[in-house]
Amino acid sequence: MEAAVRRDPITSHLDDASLVQQAQAGDVQAFGRLVLRYQDRVYNTCWRICRSTEDAADLTQEAFLKAYRAIGTFAGKSSFYTWVFRIAVNLALSHRKRAKLRLVTSLDDAPDDESPVAQREADTRSPSPAARAEDGEMHAAVADALGRIDEHHRAVLVLRDIEGFDYHSIAEVLEITVGTVKSRVHRARAALRVELDRAMQGCRAKPSDEDDDDERSRQTG
Numbered sequence: 001m002e003a004a005v006r007r008d009p010i011t012s013h014l015d016d017a018s019l020v021q022q023a024q025a026g027d028v029q030a031f032g033r034l035v036l037r038y039q040d041r042v043y044n045t046c047w048r049i050c051r052s053t054e055d056a057a058d059l060t061q062e063a064f065l066k067a068y069r070a071i072g073t074f075a076g077k078s079s080f081y082t083w084v085f086r087i088a089v090n091l092a093l094s095h096r097k098r099a100k101l102r103l104v105t106s107l108d109d110a111p112d113d114e115s116p117v118a119q120r121e122a123d124t125r126s127p128s129p130a131a132r133a134e135d136g137e138m139h140a141a142v143a144d145a146l147g148r149i150d151e152h153h154r155a156v157l158v159l160r161d162i163e164g165f166d167y168h169s170i171a172e173v174l175e176i177t178v179g180t181v182k183s184r185v186h187r188a189r190a191a192l193r194v195e196l197d198r199a200m201q202g203c204r205a206k207p208s209d210e211d212d213d214d215e216r217s218r219q220t221g
Helices: 002-006 016-024 028-050 053-069 080-107 129-148 151-162 167-174 178-205 209-220
Strands: none
Touching: 016 028, 016 080, 028 053, 028 080, 028 151, 053 080, 080 151, 080 167, 129 151, 129 178, 151 167, 151 178, 167 178
């Protein structure tokens, strides 16, 4: 369907409201255009909440499928963009809760040498290998720290600081008050700083390869 939508010159210039009206009238291509507009951002949001590329892809597909099935009930009280993000974020948060329950259960039976490995994020737009490595380490540190804070705090940070939603839009997406959004953003940023500081302290405390070599030389000298 994606290829067909890309070639369609009729729907490409229409705003969301017009496309929603056409989709509600049964135009699949109009809904496909909406998917193309927002699927990358929905996927990125799901990934940052659930931290799994496979799960994020499944959640993105599920969110748009759920939106398509419910498009007839969409009353336009919010934008389509906000509405579909609300669906996706709720799905991602529910997924996290289920995953956390599965993890608690599975850890009781897991061997001692098994541990989860965090996914790493790299910025390939950097101009040099050294810069890419440095940027990649920073992205990985932030992604790991983000993954260690409460999922509700993570959701508001993703929507506010990564996706650029304003407070009112976040309140609509999460179905909470603007005051609660501001409070969560404040606490989430504080929690993220704590995790980043903890990670930086761990890096400073970890001995380098040269330190290990010097220590071995002193012991054998």
